[in-house]
Amino acid sequence: MGVAGSVLVINAGSSSLKYQLVQPAGGEVWAEGLVERIGEELSTITHEQGGAETTAELALPDHQAAIECALGYVADGGIDLASAGLAAVGHRVVHGGRSFYAPTLIAPFVISEIDRISTLAPLHNPANLVGIRAAAELLPEVPSVAVFDTAFFHGLPEAAATYAIDRELAAEHAIRRYGFHGTSHEYVSQRAADFLGRGYDDVNQIVLHLGNGASASAISGGRPVDTSMGMTPLEGLVMGTRTGDVDPGLVLHLNRVAGLGVDEIDTLLNKRSGLRGLCGENDFRAVADLIAAGDEHAALAYDVYVHRLRRYIGAYLITLGRVDAITFTAGIGENSAKLRADALRDLQRYGIDVDDDRNLMRSKQARRISTDDSAVAVLVVPTNEELAIARQAVAVVARPDVSGETAP
Numbered sequence: 001m002g003v004a005g006s007v008l009v010i011n012a013g014s015s016s017l018k019y020q021l022v023q024p025a026g027g028e029v030w031a032e033g034l035v036e037r038i039g040e041e042l043s044t045i046t047h048e049q050g051g052a053e054t055t056a057e058l059a060l061p062d063h064q065a066a067i068e069c070a071l072g073y074v075a076d077g078g079i080d081l082a083s084a085g086l087a088a089v090g091h092r093v094v095h096g097g098r099s100f101y102a103p104t105l106i107a108p109f110v111i112s113e114i115d116r117i118s119t120l121a122p123l124h125n126p127a128n129l130v131g132i133r134a135a136a137e138l139l140p141e142v143p144s145v146a147v148f149d150t151a152f153f154h155g156l157p158e159a160a161a162t163y164a165i166d167r168e169l170a171a172e173h174a175i176r177r178y179g180f181h182g183t184s185h186e187y188v189s190q191r192a193a194d195f196l197g198r199g200y201d202d203v204n205q206i207v208l209h210l211g212n213g214a215s216a217s218a219i220s221g222g223r224p225v226d227t228s229m230g231m232t233p234l235e236g237l238v239m240g241t242r243t244g245d246v247d248p249g250l251v252l253h254l255n256r257v258a259g260l261g262v263d264e265i266d267t268l269l270n271k272r273s274g275l276r277g278l279c280g281e282n283d284f285r286a287v288a289d290l291i292a293a294g295d296e297h298a299a300l301a302y303d304v305y306v307h308r309l310r311r312y313i314g315a316y317l318i319t320l321g322r323v324d325a326i327t328f329t330a331g332i333g334e335n336s337a338k339l340r341a342d343a344l345r346d347l348q349r350y351g352i353d354v355d356d357d358r359n360l361m362r363s364k365q366a367r368r369i370s371t372d373d374s375a376v377a378v379l380v381v382p383t384n385e386e387l388a389i390a391r392q393a394v395a396v397v398a399r400p401d402v403s404g405e406t407a408p
């Protein structure tokens with residue numbers, strides 16, 4: 001299959017842009033890249049196409065310039081996207097609020113609604129919108145689809161989605177638990193069921209998405225029943241730079257006693273906490289290097305990370321009652337055998353038994369790392385959010401009525 005029918009997937013962050021040109025049916029990746037430090041004096045672009053990787057530093061003042069630059073690289077590699085017969089541009093959008101619960105064909109009212117929801121995701125939705133506008137300008141003939149990170153968790157049971165605060169205030173300000181990383185949790189849980197040779201509806205599973213951001217979900221027969229991220233991606237597991245769960249009283253204390261303002265607290269909790277706050281490094285490999293060098297702060301950071309993760313695994317075992325699979329995914333989950341072993345250590349009495357040799361084997365394929373006798377299958381399933389976004393985007397273009405937006 002050629003480039004025709006492929007999807008350009010765009011994931012625009014506040015100062016970064018990830019893109020991938022992918023064939024949704026077979027998953028062939030024709031080109032992909034990452035632009036970082038958009039808007040600074042020098043941005044960097046790393047682009048891969050046809051087996052060759054190029055890195056360059058250049059001035060890219062905004063996302064429009066970044067997308068233009070990326071498209072230029074794709075064209076230099078021999079693909080003119082404007083005439084390639086793309087099926088769609090698929091945009092990752094972080095927050096769909098209560099309005100969007102399925103991939104949605106982008107139209108003007110969709111843009112204004114994503115904009116309105118920005119109050120719930122001030123770090124993310126505005127950047128996503130810049131990406132949407134820039135791509136529409138450069139590829140006006142290609143339909144654009146927004147795929148929401150919250151969508152999969154739209155149907156969370158009310159008991160799991162509701163914060164115990166004044167209900168009228170919560171309703172007025174859309175305060176509830178939305179969940180994030182939904183595209184990954186859905187893709188990985190479907191792959192896990194396939195791997196087990198069982199119907200999606202038939203499997204109860206815990207998915208642990210452990211990347212820079214990290215989240216856990218409990219999925220019962222294909223329906224998410226709980227997830228660790230909440231109204232924002234700050235809740236839940238310890239992450240690279242985010243706290244995960246803290247006592248909300250800590251925020252008041254930071255303000256009243258430490259004298260920090262709201263924006264400073266926002267930056268502290270989102271960007272200077274988690275592993276970075278505890279030991280200075282947010283990258284898991286760098287933390288591991290520090291531990292190997294005897295750094296006690298890094299050792300504690302790791303222990304806090306594992307402690308929180310085990311707490312969620314324990315909670316979800318009870319939430320689900322019967323668990324068929326626990327699946328690790330994303331950078332840390334797919335690559336750190338030590339973390340996987342520590343997360344599930346000494347749980348044989350719960351039917352969870354990791355096989356040390358299987359766990360240590362490296363592979364890019366979905367695999368089982370539990371013993372044959374383990375009642376709960378422990379799996380490693382590589383996530384592929386770009387492919388999942390591409391597939392959802394073409395499904396919407398083929399059948400726009402599957403869009404899940406509310407009426408304008």
Ligand code: ADP
Pocket residue numbers: 210211212213240282283284285286330331332335336
């Ligand atoms: P995101 O997509 O959220 O930016 P990733 O899923 O790529 O993040 O995960 C990034 C994390 O995975 C980093 O903390 C990185 O250190 C970790 N990681 C990548 N490879 C390995 C490895 N071989 N061993 C341990 N951690 C790894």
